Amino acid sequence: MSKEASNRLYRSPLKWAGGKRRIVHRIAALLPKNNTSHLIEPFVGGGSVFLNLNFDNYTLFDSNPDLISLFNTIKSEPEALISQANALFTPLNNQSENYYQIREQFNRTNDSLKRSAMFIYLNRHG
Template sequence: MRSALKWAGGKKKVVHEIASLLPKRGKTRLVEPFVGGGSVFLNLDFDEYLLIDMNKDLINLFNIIKNQPAAFIADAQRFFTGDNNDSEKYYQLRTQFNQSTDPYERSLLFLYLNRHGYNGLCRYNKSGGYNVPFGRYKHPYFPNAELEYFSEKAQRATFIQGDFETAFTQLNVSDVVYCDPPYSPINPTSNFTAYAGNSFTDEDQRRLVDYAKIAQKRNIPTLISNHYVDFTRELYKGATKKKLFQVQRSISQKGQGRIKVQEILALYK
């Protein structure tokens, strides 16, 4: 099942790779400290889910879809008209989003901006303003079926806004953890880690591994995704198991920037 959101770095196409390495025996709850678009949650079957992300707008949206699906779907669909698929209208609604303090209004506009904005990006400036440009799509897709499915599955999920540490402080022995942090850059020109208005540094990457090792000592397995580069090759050298595979990634706005890159799954178990 696809996510209702377009999401740069989304995991729908590699869920099978993740599932092949993610331990499930005796584990009833999936914990994701970086839930993002939610593709892993949507496509793996657990009794419960604890889903966390730094992005407040994302978590508000997910909780509203969970708790008010019919009203939200009806209200959101009104934004998906030909008149709104226009650069002038897009920037007007983006300004409205940035000025709004109402969680429900922001959630409606967040979905609109996500489906009409450029290339599945979710990006904020240092002042917290959403600044993704207009995407120029002929017919932006309204994800009705995806929203309904998400709402149904979300009844087994808890969504919390916060740093990934929040997830690791709430673990129990029946949990398994999947981490999809902002990736280490392939090269300096492709360094984009500020998807929630804050950067994710090399020190944050090390801190995540430290938490994975602490969970490992409690018999709680943690699986981490990342680009396979010199930094992560060294970072994950102590992992119990590693798996490498290639994925299609857009690393620039130009067509030739869409190349296959190598990713790593590092399991601490």
């Protein structure tokens, strides 16, 4: 069964202002029915549209480079990202001091895997 036909929608790992999850079915109704080869999404945000539509290829754009890096990391290193992100989601990191320490680390690192994991953590806790 295609994602469009399912009533169950995939959730983004991010909280995102202007998220399109609630209107994915309306967006899908506006797209051509006979062409599922390529979706170009200029404002990917949390990714609800591409996560819930069945296309052969996706081209995702956004003005936030950390967001695009996150989706590239999900594509290239999903297990490593899950492992790194899981290590951040602990009761100890629910304290404000640790949140600000992780935010400082995020601002200092250029490691895309670490930045992606911290991006998810900061997004969920910010």
